[in-house]
Amino acid sequence: MIAAIVFAQSFCACGGSKPSAASPQTDGTTAAAEKVAADPPPAGQPTMVDCGDFTTCAIVEGGEVRCWGRDKNGELGDGGGPDRSKSVVVHGIGNATWLALASQFGCALTADKKVKCWGTARIANDGTKKERAKATEVAGVEGAVELVASGAIACARTPTSVACWGADAATIGSPPAGTFTQVAAGFTHGCAALDKKGSVVCWGTGEWAPPKGGFAKPPISGALSLATGDRHACVVTKDKKVQCWGMNDAGQLGMKPDTEIHKSPVTVPGVSGVVKLVPGEAAMCAILDDASARCWGANSEGELGLGKRSTDERPSKLASIPDIAWMCLGTSHGCALTKSKSLLCWGGNADGQLGNGSITNEKKLEPSRVAW
Secondary structure, three states: OOOOOOOOOOOOOOOOOOOOOOOOOOEOOOOOOOOOOOOOOOOOOEEEEEEOOOEEEEEEOOOOEEEEEOOOOOOOOOOOOOOEEEEEEOOOOOOEEEEEEOOOEEEEEEOOOOEEEEEEEEOOOOOOOEEEEEEEEOOOOOOOOEEEEEOOEEEEEOOOOEEEEEOOHHHHOOOOOOOEEEEEEOOOEEEEEEOOOOOEEEEEOHHHOOOOOOOOOOOOOOOOEEEEOOOEEEEEOOOOOEEEEEOOOOOOOOOOOOOOOEEEEEEOOOOOOEEEEEEOOOEEEEEEOOOOEEEEEEEOOOOOOOOOOEEEEEEEEOOOOOOEEEEEEOOOEEEEEEOOOOEEEEEEEOOOOOOOOOOEEEEEEEEEEOOO
């Protein structure tokens, strides 16, 4: 998601959006539209989870990939169909080591360092748009060591370069040449940390596009790791604190919302001992060295797992899940994998993305166990 500490970028256009209008709605029971039974339960335990906009996927021990939630665009890897509230297998991927989900497609990094994607987008990196495609190998990406995705794009890092695909070339922009320690993806942009220096460069559209984009080259050095949402990005500093730059309209920089364009990083208050960053669209979570988490930013759907909904949230502790090993944030939901391999999700569930056997408009403000 790897040579450096990596923080899942889902992804994703995340945080605060409304459920998709096309989703089936019910009173809390399994949707009538979900006519196809879920695959048999996995043989092993989950080892990684990632959140797309309205979809969730996990890797199972042994490398099998399973997904649940929205499937309008083939996000579950089966060619499209009804939304699913229980997991189905993404066929054609049996040795996955990493996951990255975008808005309408997902990708997996395999043990042989190749990348396969499924869904709707330019997933094959050959210039053509695929519709509800099953697992397809991405061209021109060999020896990948890191994989990220969010919104309209996915990016892979190799020991010598970065490649991105999913949207058209004008939207993606041009990743810079060079050797990097980490790559991150926002909705229509990417960022990378430079080897040894710990500086950050970004590319894409608008404020992220070099050379004039205000977010493209922040005054940062010594960054240990990197994560980016749609309109903001953050790094972990050498003292294990968090600095962020970009937009702050939902408090995603950890402070009171404003309309300024923050080109210089600001330190997120009250957050230290950080080992992993988990980005959302207009939110961010930090996993700390005691396996707890702090989250801030957009929370209108309860996607931060704090037991409440709010238009903006100051850094707050996710108190209901101990021993967090991994987290992800989607557009309206979030999930966490504990060190004991428990998989829990919370937030919006209009497409079955919580994986608890139901599809409902009701927001789950407290984590619920995935029907594993």
